[in-house]
Amino acid sequence: MQSADHAARDHATWSASATARNWTCAGAIALNLRNSKPEVESEASAWGTAAHQLSEKCFKTGKDADDFIGTTEKTKQRKIAVDEEVAETTQVYVNYVRARIQTYVDEFGEQPIVHHEQALPLDRLKGPFDAGGTGDTVIYFPRWKLLEVVDLKGGRGLVEAADNKQLRTYGLGALLANRGLDVENVKTTIVQPRAPHKDGKIRSETFHVADLAEWTAELVGRMKLSKQALDEFDTTPFAAWCAKWLTPGNCKFCPQEGACPALKQKALDAAHVWFDDLDRPQISNSPSFDTPEGLAADLDMLDMISDWINARRAYAHQQAEAGVAIPNYVLVPKEKREVWLDDAEEKVKQACALLSVDKYLNPAKLKTPKQVRKALGKAKESLVAGLSETPPGGTNLVRADKTTRQAIPSGVDRFFTEV
Numbered sequence: 001m002q003s004a005d006h007a008a009r010d011h012a013t014w015s016a017s018a019t020a021r022n023w024t025c026a027g028a029i030a031l032n033l034r035n036s037k038p039e040v041e042s043e044a045s046a047w048g049t050a051a052h053q054l055s056e057k058c059f060k061t062g063k064d065a066d067d068f069i070g071t072t073e074k075t076k077q078r079k080i081a082v083d084e085e086v087a088e089t090t091q092v093y094v095n096y097v098r099a100r101i102q103t104y105v106d107e108f109g110e111q112p113i114v115h116h117e118q119a120l121p122l123d124r125l126k127g128p129f130d131a132g133g134t135g136d137t138v139i140y141f142p143r144w145k146l147l148e149v150v151d152l153k154g155g156r157g158l159v160e161a162a163d164n165k166q167l168r169t170y171g172l173g174a175l176l177a178n179r180g181l182d183v184e185n186v187k188t189t190i191v192q193p194r195a196p197h198k199d200g201k202i203r204s205e206t207f208h209v210a211d212l213a214e215w216t217a218e219l220v221g222r223m224k225l226s227k228q229a230l231d232e233f234d235t236t237p238f239a240a241w242c243a244k245w246l247t248p249g250n251c252k253f254c255p256q257e258g259a260c261p262a263l264k265q266k267a268l269d270a271a272h273v274w275f276d277d278l279d280r281p282q283i284s285n286s287p288s289f290d291t292p293e294g295l296a297a298d299l300d301m302l303d304m305i306s307d308w309i310n311a312r313r314a315y316a317h318q319q320a321e322a323g324v325a326i327p328n329y330v331l332v333p334k335e336k337r338e339v340w341l342d343d344a345e346e347k348v349k350q351a352c353a354l355l356s357v358d359k360y361l362n363p364a365k366l367k368t369p370k371q372v373r374k375a376l377g378k379a380k381e382s383l384v385a386g387l388s389e390t391p392p393g394g395t396n397l398v399r400a401d402k403t404t405r406q407a408i409p410s411g412v413d414r415f416f417t418e419v
């Protein structure tokens, strides 16, 4: 079993995670190269990195993720506390990889070849950019002639396994990085514990290497288009260049999301709002505006617009932090909760004890129901049966085709049922 370091990942100009974006928007690479910004690690991204780092610890030590609850993972720019949610997310992925290995060992009495954090460069394609990514786990099962890439997704945004261009890029990279192996099929697997999906938390796609070769030709074609967009960037008027090369559609996680003129235009078009008179924005008045169908169309549209609004705000903030004066706006310190200093605990405890105010000391807290059940084991977990609950938390309105949760009656129907 071989392992590299998740935090040390480098991003290629054409990174696997940007394949879908570049596929849709040939100008994305050029815009990102010409308008590059310092990398800012979001909380969500740091959270995902922490889960990956934790999984590496599990694979190295043979421990489970909840053995690390209470520790801290340092990412590029943040510190993430390992809590139950990080541990549970990580454990689903660790369990899947361990189970795949064990199934093979049980069947053949031999170990498959396993790499964690394997670099998967695509330089052998001789494309116009340095390209590739890093496979979370790559497993070669010799007797099955199968190469599998397993990708942990820590986010809540649903990711499909079928026709996933990021995963196909990983699959291709895994073939190139592990040349000389007898491979017939490549399997790509997403483990996404925090996003409910009708097919479950773990979803895969398997394809024959011949299909992957065919797809590779398409990939190289897309790379060449992006190179053409880059070559034309400096010689074409910007507006004309944007109209020709920028195609919104896969903008989530594009570093230009908050600055891109094409995405801004798409958001404004979708909202049917004219901002030429800022005091009196006008919202279009279509006959279907207040029907259930109109609401459904608006909900789809609002997701896109709110993503753009968030990205635009984040971009403005980043510009202000970089020293750009934005009229009528100022930077102010965030108001945060007061906390004890790292080394203050003993002194504070002594002070509280002196004053006999031990109510200021938190008594030992019970571990979570899941942790207690695990500690008790199957034989004794019945001792705590019925002693925990998942409290009801209101309702969410979600797309029916993107949830596995059981639909419930409306509040009005529930009220009259109860009456």
Ligand code: SF4
Pocket (backbone or CB within 6 Å): 021, 025, 027, 028, 031, 246, 247, 248, 249, 250, 251, 254, 255, 256, 257, 260, 261, 262, 263
């Ligand atoms: S935000 Fe969207 S349209 Fe703009 S460059 Fe990025 S991917 Fe292309």
